[in-house]
Amino acid sequence: MHQFAYKNGILHCEDVDLSRIAETYGTPTFVYSRNTILADLEEFQHAFAGLDTHIVYAVKACSNGAILRLMAQRGVGFDIVSGGELWRIVRAGGDPAACTYAGVAKTEPEIRYALECGIYCFICESENELRTINSIAADMGKQAPVAVRVNPNVDAHTHKYITTGTHENKFGVDISRIEALYATIAAELPHLRIRGLQMHIGSQLTEVHPFVAAVQKVSPLVAQFKNLYGIEFWSIGGGIGIVYDGCLASGSADWWRDHPEQMSIRSYAQALIPLLKPLGLRIVLEPGRRLVGNAGVLLTRCVYEKNGESKHFKMIDAGMNDIIRPALYEGYHEIWPVREHSDEGILADVVGPICESGDFQAQNRRIPDVKPGELLAEMSAGAYGFSMSSTYNSRPLAAEVMVDGNKVTLIRRRQTIEQVVEDEILSDE
Numbered sequence: 001m002h003q004f005a006y007k008n009g010i011l012h013c014e015d016v017d018l019s020r021i022a023e024t025y026g027t028p029t030f031v032y033s034r035n036t037i038l039a040d041l042e043e044f045q046h047a048f049a050g051l052d053t054h055i056v057y058a059v060k061a062c063s064n065g066a067i068l069r070l071m072a073q074r075g076v077g078f079d080i081v082s083g084g085e086l087w088r089i090v091r092a093g094g095d096p097a098a099c100t101y102a103g104v105a106k107t108e109p110e111i112r113y114a115l116e117c118g119i120y121c122f123i124c125e126s127e128n129e130l131r132t133i134n135s136i137a138a139d140m141g142k143q144a145p146v147a148v149r150v151n152p153n154v155d156a157h158t159h160k161y162i163t164t165g166t167h168e169n170k171f172g173v174d175i176s177r178i179e180a181l182y183a184t185i186a187a188e189l190p191h192l193r194i195r196g197l198q199m200h201i202g203s204q205l206t207e208v209h210p211f212v213a214a215v216q217k218v219s220p221l222v223a224q225f226k227n228l229y230g231i232e233f234w235s236i237g238g239g240i241g242i243v244y245d246g247c248l249a250s251g252s253a254d255w256w257r258d259h260p261e262q263m264s265i266r267s268y269a270q271a272l273i274p275l276l277k278p279l280g281l282r283i284v285l286e287p288g289r290r291l292v293g294n295a296g297v298l299l300t301r302c303v304y305e306k307n308g309e310s311k312h313f314k315m316i317d318a319g320m321n322d323i324i325r326p327a328l329y330e331g332y333h334e335i336w337p338v339r340e341h342s343d344e345g346i347l348a349d350v351v352g353p354i355c356e357s358g359d360f361q362a363q364n365r366r367i368p369d370v371k372p373g374e375l376l377a378e379m380s381a382g383a384y385g386f387s388m389s390s391t392y393n394s395r396p397l398a399a400e401v402m403v404d405g406n407k408v409t410l411i412r413r414r415q416t417i418e419q420v421v422e423d424e425i426l427s428d429e
């Protein structure tokens, strides 16, 4: 549940009027609700209290240092996918010894840095990578903790660009090859220590069934590896979906009562704990989107409107460089006016300033008939929003603020155009 709601006809984040944030910090600006993040985190910790679990937040979902620090202070570890993300963790005061490091193409400098920092475990995705880590560890006189990502070949029923657990994907090692690979590690790679097994079947899953199927499929292997190699953990990945369509309404407890089909943290935990508990291992969870997605909105302003031959357009000051999800994988974000409307709405495309036809935030959608100058909130933009943004079209990166009750804290200044170009070198001619 999140804390964005209309109060006296104005959309608020916790106790703060969003138009106040726009006045102070301008638009587009990402606004995060600190207490939503904390509440969701507590729900995770509470739902899994009966099991030996370690939560590692998937940093790529939203990697602002203030949010990482908040997580670190609550005892959360981190799932990282680059040396840069590890550097962020260290900067934010997180513990590298609580970090798992995933990704299919880790480079030698990244591997060295992770070994120096003493991360909890490398999550490896190929034999080639394992051999590289082994030789770097040998060179450094260390033993590298490793787990392999097993691809269970289970269809997550999510968008094809965010399905990761089938034969078609680049991720992991197929379940049919994993036993032979662990035997190879044990026999031939003395500078590796087999510490666990990992899987991650996809992102934005809204039903529990694919998770159950994957856990059931991989469990026997986990039990076997515990006996053979003494593995201490099984990471079952992230991927728990959030509410995009119905986001604003889902801020109330009633909505959750009326939508039992929507996977909640609790229903996810209740379905999996009975399957995981008998294994007697530490279970690692890697939530990203679920911890921050509904906790953030992108605050933007309507700049112009126009009637095309067949469509009505609302032009806003946020583009696909600020939030690329609609263009990249048909991501859906609800769009609400900051000042509540009572009109019956208008069928429109909500488009940004970027010179690409793919630069839309909504298409053929009935939205309140906002006028130029009015503020809008693009909901559920906390995950894969700012972290995927770019400066395409020479647009400086947006600002980010965090709300706590009635307090607003700037957690990233809006980039300046000078900063966008500062590393460019003009040629002499």
Ligand SMILES: *Cc1c(COP(=O)(O)O)cnc(C)c1O
Residues within 6 Å of the ligand: 058, 060, 061, 079, 081, 102, 200, 202, 203, 204, 237, 238, 239, 240, 286, 287, 288, 289, 290, 383
């Ligand atoms: C992206 C990612 C996650 C987090 O996925 P969400 O859908 O945001 O929960 C977890 N584990 C790995 C390996 C990932 O790549």
